[in-house]
Amino acid sequence: xxxxxxxxxxxxxxxxxxxxxxxxxxxxxxxxxxxxxxxxxxxxxxxxxxxxxxxxxxxxxxxxxxxxxxxxxxxxxxxxxxxxxxxxxxxxxxxxxxxxxxxxxxxxxxxxxx
Amino acid sequence: xxxxxxxxxxxxxxxxxxxxxxxxxxxxxxxxxxxxxxxxxxxxxxxxxxxxxxxxxxxxxxxxxxxxxxxxxxxxxxxxxxxxxxxxxxxxxxxxxxxxxxxxxxxxxxxxxxx
Numbered sequence: 204x205x206x207x208x209x210x211x212x213x214x215x216x217x218x219x220x221x222x223x224x225x226x227x228x229x230x231x232x233x234x235x236x237x238x239x240x241x242x243x244x245x246x247x248x249x250x251x252x253x254x255x256x257x258x259x260x261x262x263x264x265x266x267x268x269x270x271x272x273x274x275x276x277x278x279x280x281x282x283x284x285x286x287x288x289x290x291x292x293x294x295x296x297x298x299x300x301x302x303x304x305x306x307x308x309x310x311x312x313x314x315x316x317x
Numbered sequence: 318x319x320x321x322x323x324x325x326x327x328x329x330x331x332x333x334x335x336x337x338x339x340x341x342x343x344x345x346x347x348x349x350x351x352x353x354x355x356x357x358x359x360x361x362x363x364x365x366x367x368x369x370x371x372x373x374x375x376x377x378x379x380x381x382x383x384x385x386x387x388x389x390x391x392x393x394x395x396x397x398x399x400x401x402x403x404x405x406x407x408x409x410x411x412x413x414x415x416x417x418x419x420x421x422x423x424x425x426x427x428x429x430x431x432x
Contacts, residue, residue, distance in 0.1 A: 237419055246407060247361075247422045296361070298420070306351070306420055310360040 205231045205301045209309025216287055216316055224282045224312045226297030232277035233299035238270070241294040241311070253280050287316040319344045321410050323423035330398050331431050338393040338426050340382075340408035350391040351409040351420065352382055361407070367391065378402070400432045 206229040216222050226236060235254050239247040251267075253259040253274035261267045269291075271283040280299075284291055297309040324339035342348060352364040365376025372384040382393045391408060408423040 239422075244425075244427075246424045249419055249421065252419055305363065305366060308353075308361040 205229075205299070205307040207233075207297065207299045207307045207309040209297050209312060211312060212310060213313045214315070216314070218288055218316055219286055221283055221285045222287055222314060224284075224295055224297070224314075226280045226282070226299065226309050228278045228299040228301065228307070231299075231301045233280070233301055234277065235300040236274055236280040237298040237300070237306075238272060238280075238282050239296045239298065241296060243294075247296060250282075284314065287314070289316045292316045319410055319412055319421045321408055321421055321423035323406075323408055323426050325426045326424070327427045327429070329429045329431065332400055333397045334430075336393070336395040336398045336402075336428070338406055338408075338428070340391045340393065340423055341389050342391065342408075342410040343389065344410060344412050346412055349411045349418075350382075350384060351411070352376065352380070352391070352393050353407045353409060353422075355405040355407065355425075357404070364393070364406075398428070398430050400430045402428060403430045404428060 208227045210225050238250045240250050241247045249262050250265045251259045251261045251272050253272045255274050255277050259272035274280040292315050294311050296311045298306050320343045322341045350367040353361045354364050355361050364380050365374050367374045367384045375381045380395050384391050406426045409420045411418045411420050
């Protein structure tokens, strides 16, 4: 089946710095990728949808200048948290859509901003 | 807007007990429905999905779900749970799959199975 690789799995950064999270689809081309945020004991909240070669579509309330999404190829999407602050600490999960397999999720990235 | 509601926040069962987790969605059109499981420290895994056809869907690990269109429900069931089923369960709905639609998740249900 389809596999999505997400890196890093954990990252700690200082307040004010930027962090990049990568999401790669292995063995398949992902025309659409989704980025979610999950708070402890809560559900996955969709942040944005990215389509290869075009601008991402952000959900209401998500700051597009803070959460930069790039989907430059059919196998790679990146989420950059710019000028991170402690309130950005969360679990970020990517998902890639592949026609035959549906939605496949990455293992997530635990971001801690100190 | 689409929404998904899971009725149970935390369910505690003993091994061999039967399980039913509720899931209701709000969307009047054609939907695709999913149940995912998230074991502690692991990523989401697909349990089962419904696109069309038989409303009773069988998934992995003995799970099944029934799509009742009139009730906008897609409840997850398992006749006899095991300790290894302890995990977080998420119901999700997508409208317009063929158009690359997004998945909307319910709040999740934490299942604890006591040995």
